[in-house]
Amino acid sequence: MKKESMANFFNLSIVYGLGFLFLRGVSFLLLPVYTNLLSTFDAGIVFILYTILAFLNPVFAGGLDSALFKFYHSNKYSREDVVSNSLIFLFGSSFSISLMLMLISQTSIVQFVDVSYNWLFMLSIVLFCDSISARTLVILRLKEKAWYYLFIGLINIISSLFFNVLFIAYYQLSSAGAVYALITTSIVQLITVLPVIINQVQFSRIDFKLYKKMLFFGLPFVPATILFITIGMIDRFFIEAYLGLSEVGIYSAGYKFGSLISIIIIAFNLNWQPYYLKIQNDKNFSINIKKISQIFAVILLYITAFICIFSSNLIQIKVFNISLIGKEFWSSSNIVPWIAFGYFFYGLYVLQALSLYIKNKQNWTPVFWGCGTVVNILLNIVLIPKMGISGAAIATFYSYVLMFLFIKIKNQSWMRLPLLSSVLIFHVCATVCLLALKYIGVSFFAVNIYFIFYTVATVWIIIHIKNSL
Numbered sequence: 001m002k003k004e005s006m007a008n009f010f011n012l013s014i015v016y017g018l019g020f021l022f023l024r025g026v027s028f029l030l031l032p033v034y035t036n037l038l039s040t041f042d043a044g045i046v047f048i049l050y051t052i053l054a055f056l057n058p059v060f061a062g063g064l065d066s067a068l069f070k071f072y073h074s075n076k077y078s079r080e081d082v083v084s085n086s087l088i089f090l091f092g093s094s095f096s097i098s099l100m101l102m103l104i105s106q107t108s109i110v111q112f113v114d115v116s117y118n119w120l121f122m123l124s125i126v127l128f129c130d131s132i133s134a135r136t137l138v139i140l141r142l143k144e145k146a147w148y149y150l151f152i153g154l155i156n157i158i159s160s161l162f163f164n165v166l167f168i169a170y171y172q173l174s175s176a177g178a179v180y181a182l183i184t185t186s187i188v189q190l191i192t193v194l195p196v197i198i199n200q201v202q203f204s205r206i207d208f209k210l211y212k213k214m215l216f217f218g219l220p221f222v223p224a225t226i227l228f229i230t231i232g233m234i235d236r237f238f239i240e241a242y243l244g245l246s247e248v249g250i251y252s253a254g255y256k257f258g259s260l261i262s263i264i265i266i267a268f269n270l271n272w273q274p275y276y277l278k279i280q281n282d283k284n285f286s287i288n289i290k291k292i293s294q295i296f297a298v299i300l301l302y303i304t305a306f307i308c309i310f311s312s313n314l315i316q317i318k319v320f321n322i323s324l325i326g327k328e329f330w331s332s333s334n335i336v337p338w339i340a341f342g343y344f345f346y347g348l349y350v351l352q353a354l355s356l357y358i359k360n361k362q363n364w365t366p367v368f369w370g371c372g373t374v375v376n377i378l379l380n381i382v383l384i385p386k387m388g389i390s391g392a393a394i395a396t397f398y399s400y401v402l403m404f405l406f407i408k409i410k411n412q413s414w415m416r417l418p419l420l421s422s423v424l425i426f427h428v429c430a431t432v433c434l435l436a437l438k439y440i441g442v443s444f445f446a447v448n449i450y451f452i453f454y455t456v457a458t459v460w461i462i463i464h465i466k467n468s469l
Helices: 002-024 031-039 040-063 064-072 079-104 110-112 119-142 148-170 174-202 208-218 221-242 245-258 260-279 287-315 327-352 354-358 360-389 389-414 422-439 444-467
Strands: none
Touching: 002 148, 002 260, 031 040, 031 148, 031 245, 040 079, 040 119, 040 174, 040 221, 040 245, 040 327, 064 079, 064 119, 064 208, 064 260, 079 119, 079 174, 110 119, 110 221, 119 148, 119 174, 119 260, 148 221, 221 245, 221 360, 221 389, 245 260, 245 287, 245 327, 245 389, 260 287, 260 327, 260 354, 260 389, 260 422, 287 327, 287 422, 327 389, 327 444, 354 360, 354 389, 360 389, 422 444
16 A cells, blocks of 8 residues: 555544544533533433434434445446435435424323423434434545535534533523534534535436435345444443433443544544445555554554543543533443443454445344344343443443454455454553553552553554554
8 A cells, every 4th residue: 555545544534533523422522511510310311312312313324324335436326326316315214204203202102201391302303404414424425525524523513512501501401401402403513514415416316226226235234223223322221220310321421431432433434434445446455454454453452441541530530620520420430441342342343344345245234233232132131230330331342242253253254354463462462461450459650651661562563564564
């Protein structure tokens, strides 16, 4: 790979990463707001509503984000046809689903979350706006408009922080304020992407046959995405059932902190997915993929170790006398290492998942996520009553480990994607030693000194991989 190409890949990943942090990672940045201005009970309500949103988002998308990636690079259809049909039919399907949810919201089902406002009606508005915005952002990625993507993300985070502080802190609306902020932010975001929509939609290009093909390609990703959300979110419902909403609030705060790793993974994948589809026929494909995979694995392991070592200190950091996470939520630091390393294995799964697209094995996606989900549910049922919220975190960790091992085994016959090398094994051993020092009770000073050497070793390994392949 040319050095310019490698540099461009990681530069774009950083830009997309910031954009994604501003767009979908804003809930991480809202942790100080939720955990300092809301009680553990009200925070639990907000996190449950976020969970419901997460489950419904893939239903609105219909797997067509993945289909858009696949068909955009097709030689049979023009890119204009693919983009127009994707957006036009999304408007129709999203409006229909939102209307259905609004009708359901008038029934007793809204009592599932016991609040004074009609939360499902409000979420249906958020879901409609977000589905259109999310599809438009995929189009920006395909067109490599990274800075526009980042701009929209910046608008999103500014409006989200402003409206949450306005409704929660100023108007004292508690959990309702968080929902009002969600609605307002989603509308602002949709307005921001309207120029792209107007420029891309051409009704003269409607092609039902093309849309049907895209739909059939994308449908297997819907259950897979829902299962992905299930692994990451269903534990909240088990915790609520066994331990109550206050424990959901505490657990969700720690989970959010530990899953910061997921922001890095998804940011990487925003550029990774279009990249490997674009170069799949290149003669240097294997070398390029191996180099990027190894570098990313090293960076991900380093950041995971950092979060595990310093999480209990980081969550107590105060800025203007406001903690990163409110004091009532500090006990959640115990679950952070389990969540962080769970997402580390999810990152390894993502590195192996390119075979699903390139070898057209997308029908296996629900199988991988289904296995992870079954293990997650069973472990939640067994461990939460015995270990509390720690049991839910352990269940998440083992679910992702299983998924990685499963796809790794299948890739031995589909598409060999070797990851380990001598320097990576050295890095893993160094990480294990670091964590051992932390958890056997060695002084914090000694751990810090070791971490400095660990950091230097990590930089050396990255440089070595970059220059050796």
